[in-house]
Structure formats: structure tokens, C-alpha cells
Amino acid sequence: MNHNLLPLYVIIPLGAAFLISLFGKISKRICDCLANLATFFLLGLSLLAAVYKPLTGILVYKVGGWIPPIGICLVLDGLTSFMLVTVNLVSFLVTIYSISYMEKYTDKWKFYTLFMLMLAGMNGIIITGDLFNLFVFLEIASIASYALVAFGTEREELEASFKYAVMGSVASSFILLGIALLYSYTSTLNMADISRALDIKGISPIISFIAVLFLAGFGLKAALVPFHAWLPDAHPSAPAPISAMLSGIFIKTLGVYALCRIFFNILGISQNILFIFIILGIISQIVGAILAIAQNDIKRMFAYSSISQIGYIIFALGIGTPLAILGGLFHLFNHAIFKALLFLNSGAIEYSTGSRNLKSLGGLNSRLPVTASTSLIGSMSIAGIPPLNGFWSKLIIIIAAIQAGYFGFALIAILVSIVTLAYYLKFMGFTFFGKLDTALLRIKEVPLSMRLSMLILAIICVLGGLLLIPQFRPFLESAANVLLSGKGYAGIVFGAVK
Amino acid sequence: MKNNKEPGMTLIVKTITRLTVGLILLYGIYIVLHGHISPGGGFAGGVIIALSFVHLMLAFGREVALKKLSQAAASILESLGAIMFLSIAVLGFLGGYFFLNFFLNKGRPFSLFSAGIIPLCNIAISLKVGAGLFAIFVVLILFKGLGEEE
């Protein structure tokens, strides 16, 4: 794994986006081929990065040959390779799915261009080592997602996209204000260098203000509870593959990963910040779960469930012990897999029957066997039934909470898990079991590409628990070690710069 | 009352536009090419180039401006600008690093042909920004036209 391969994660999707916008108008097959080739290569590269990561643990690439902190550097460490595998795996399966699903919309080349731009933005956020570069890639991904949420241009989609765009822009302004204040205090923009400069200069009250600004800005991107109001409108209104991408990996990359990188590695954590994470996580779990029970629209229920599960991840990261961080990152990976699977299932239901309302569906088990079985596996994973992967990650989080002494919070987490099981049983019962409506007697199973991606995601759900056995555990442990080393990130990065 | 029969603005505006549009385009190209010596660069120059076409559209109406630079041509120019920027960056790989200065490495200060790949990047960015802004404007005027015909 040469360090020269690092810029490819950004070059491949950007090149694919520009080529699709140039040649995609000619035929639809070209768009499909280019997009799927691009995500296939990205998946191959990220698996390569995960498997052959050097024993020292970090790769640094100087863009343009300029030595950091003068130039921008790209950093590949344990957390980066973990996030890269998550993002590229889900996006590869979603592009396979959208070969068939996007036939119903006009202008497939516009969809693929925006999709590749969003993917380039997300990969750029994960791999960069410079704070303003993070902001630029964040904005690229955000603007592409505002346009993708409004893709069908129906009434609901436009309203949802406008709300999402306004709130996202205000959050980005908060982040830019935070970056400006941090630059004025440390006069450098490289992440490792900021960490070192903060060690030298010491903590002053402006650092708390910067921390609050970043928490507000990235918290809105991650849909933590005071800032979650855009998510229940934006995620259902997008086309199903985009909902899978948004709920599965977008809010995790822009929100949770950026929060981790800034708070654990740059600003340095303290007991106050960890406690704020725990409180925000608990409130998100409760609010998301309670509001999800009352929904009748499938995708809106899944959107509230996303808020609840992100609460689990932030709660686990807030506990701060090594076992808790391992559990939080494992739950991040699992949630990407099964939430993408569930949203793709809802897209398949909508493709076959034309409706998303729970009251009008029923008994689809006989007509849509693949969709029914994969959504059964997805629902059981997210509710935490053994031996599927959701069970293991929730178990680790709850054990870590009890070990750290937060008995009340662990009890709340268990109760929220039971409520999660309740509303997923409601979803399964209303949609797949029961009597088949006479209007739906002649629906067929969904096309091959959609079935293929749903099956692969379901298989990963079943086998996900194997990530904890000692052969595969370094995948998670290296990610957790990066967060636990905290401010040691600066020393490691400067040691690896040649 | 006179504006209802022919598109665009009055005769005075049209005459002045005929005189100044070329100068605005030339000024934009000057700012792009001197981006490494004086303030400006790719983005500001691209905006001024787009403004010259927008000026033409405001003064004479949509059809005249679209004859000069059609919507399909703007779209192709935009993608070409982006691909040119990306390939300049990838060509840096030849020297060993992404975005390396591989071209006219040691220039003299204050001369036009110096500063490595920066003038090439400026030209690519100006193509993309100029064509992109013009395309945005054309599409927004398209909406207004649709709204009025109903």
C-alpha cells in the first residue's frame, strides 16, 4: 500500500463526475458503467487500505510536495481506513441498486454526477489532514445532497430540500466561524499542527467557544437532538438510494467522524465534553424512538430510527472507555449496513406497489419474497436479536456503560432497544404479514440489480458479528486506538512525514 | 409599450452594449491571465467573462445570447474546464506528487510566463466558472419565461 495511492480516493469520483456530465447525455449505459466502475475501484482501494495498512499504523501524503504545515497533507490511519471501507462498501451497493431504481426518474446522468460529487466530498472529508480542506469537502458533499434530496421535484421534496438547505447552510457558517477563530488563535490550519500549538499555548476561554460552535455545526450535520429537525423531512423525500446513502453514511461521515476527529484528536477531550456527548446521545435515543412509533410512513419511521441509533453511537463515544469506543465504532459500521438495507427495502416496496403508507400495505410476504426476507433480517439486526450484528454492538455498548458506572443510562439504552424492537415489529407486521390487499395481487418482485444489492447487504448483516473474532478485530481496534490516543495524533503524523 | 414588441431593452442600452461587451470580455481574459501577478485569478476573471454574456442577454433578449453561446456548448465547456483542471492535477503525478509544479518551474517574478501551473489552473477555473454562471443564468431566465407563458 503505497502512500501515492491516497489522492486516488478523491480523484476517481471527481473524474467520474466530470466525465459523466460530459458523456452521460449520449446514453444511459455509459452513465451506469462509469459510475459502477468508479465505485468498484474505490471499494477495491479501500479494502486494500484496510488489509495492508502498515504496521506503524499511519500513512501521510504531502499534496504537491509541500511539507506540512505549509502544505495540505492527506492522512490514512486506523479510523480513516475504517470509515473508508464503510463509505465505499455502502456506496458500491447503492450504485448497483440505482441501475434499476433510477429508471423511473428522468436524466440519469444528472443523478450520477451529483452522486459522484457527494461521494468525492465524503471521501475527501475522511482522508484529509487539514481543517479548511475538511470544510471545502464538507460543502461539496452538502450542496450535492441538497440537490439530490430535491431530485424528483415533487412538492414535498422541494419543501424538504429547502428546509434542509437553509439549516445546513447556517450550520456550515457556524463551522466556518469556528475555523476562523481557531486560525486566529493558533495561526495554522493543519490538524496535527493545531493540536501541537494548543498544547504549547494552553487552554483559554475562546477554546470553549470554539468547541460549542463546532458542536452546533457538526451536530446539525449529524442530526443530534436539538438540531435534528431537518432529518425527518429530508430523508423520506429523497429517492430511495439517496436516502440509504444519507442515512447510512452521510450523517456519519459529516457528523460523527468530524466530531470525533476534532474533539478527540485536535481540541482534546475533557470530562465536560464527554458528559455533553452522553447527554446528547441519551436524549437523541429517547426522542428518536418515541417519535418513530407514531409514524405511518415507512421512510419517516426509518428516519426517526436513524436519529435514535446515532444517539447510541454518540452515547458510546461519550463514555470514553476503550470498550465503549470499540462498541460505538462497531455500531457505526453496523448501522450503515442495516439502515442502508432497510431504506433500499423501502425503495423496493415503493417500486413494486407505488405506496409508502403502512395502512395501505399488507401481506406482501407472498409476492415479494426477497424483499420480505431481507427486510426481516434488517429489522432483526437493528432491534438487536442475536446472532445478527446489531446484537453484538449494542451488547458491547451496554456492557461498557455498566462497567463505567452509568447504570441509569444503561437501563435507558436497554429500554430504547426494546422500543426499537416494537416499532420494527409494527413495520414488519403491517407490511409483510397479514392479508394481501386485492389491489396488490399482481405485483412482481423487483429487478435483479436491486435484489442483488439487498441480498449482499443482508449477508453482511448476518456475518457482521464475525468482525469481533481475533483475526478481524484489528480492523476495529486500530480505529478505536486512534481516538484513544487523543492528542498523540500530532506526534504520530509528524513522525510519519518523510 | 415599445418593449412588448421586441425583446430586450431600449435603443440606448443596445447601442452601449454593442460597444462595451467586447471590452468586458477582454478585461475578463486579462484578469484571468495575470492572476499570478495582480489580484484576480480564475474565479474573478471567470465571473467577468460570464458577465459579458449575461450583459448581452439582458440587453438583447434570450435568443441573441443563446446564438452566441448555446446551452449545450456552455455545458460542454463547463465539463471541459473541470476535466482540464483535474488532468493538470493528475499530471503532477509525473513529477511524483499530486499538483506538483511541473511546468516552467523557476520563473522570474513579475513576468507573465512564470509560476508553474498556476496560469493553467486559472484558465481551467475561468472556463468552468464562466460557463457555469452563464448556464445558471440561462436556466433561471428559462423559468421566468415558463411562468409568463402560462
Add this chain to the structure above:
Amino acid sequence: MSVYFLCLILFCIGLYCVLRKRNIIKIIIGLGIIEYAVNLFFVLIGYRAGGRAPILAKDQVVLNMVDPIPQALVLTAIVIGLATTALMVAIAIRIYEKFGTFDITKIRKLRG
């Protein structure tokens, strides 16, 4: 110091506009004011006492320059703001076509 406070007041004016106005176009203008305020703050941070523009001139000896890095970053931020504004204006025009009004209290089809 007073310059920075004025920038923050401008930010708060823009935030008030986003929160309280009912017309979609006014909300977009409010977002523009927020972006201007943040960009202005960023450029003002780079000011050094007695400095002049960070451009080498041919025959003059320049001793003291302001910081050029915030200026480059703000250029990027302005472009990003332009792209966001263009996208939101396009969405606003489509909303007018579908809903017939610009009033956000009447565009409330999604609830729950």
C-alpha cells in the same frame, strides 16, 4: 476589537432574518448576510498593524504585509456561498411553480 463585535452583530442580524421572515426570498437574503458576516470576520482576522496588501510590486520595497492566507480561504468560501445561493434560488423558483406562493407558513405539507 470593536470591528469584530460589529461582524458578530451583522451575523446576528442575518440570523434574525432567517428565523423570523416569512418570505422565502428574504430567508435566502438572510443566509447571504450570514455568509458575508463570516467572510468579513475571517478577512479581518488577518489584519496586521500597519500592513498593506500582500502583493509584491515591482519597484517598491514592502516591509509589512497583512496575512494572505485568510484572503485565499475567503475566496473559496465566497465561491461556496455562491453555489449554495444559486441552488436555493432554483429551489425557490420551483417551489413557486408548485405551491403558488412564497410564504413559508403556507408551504407546510410535511408534518408529523
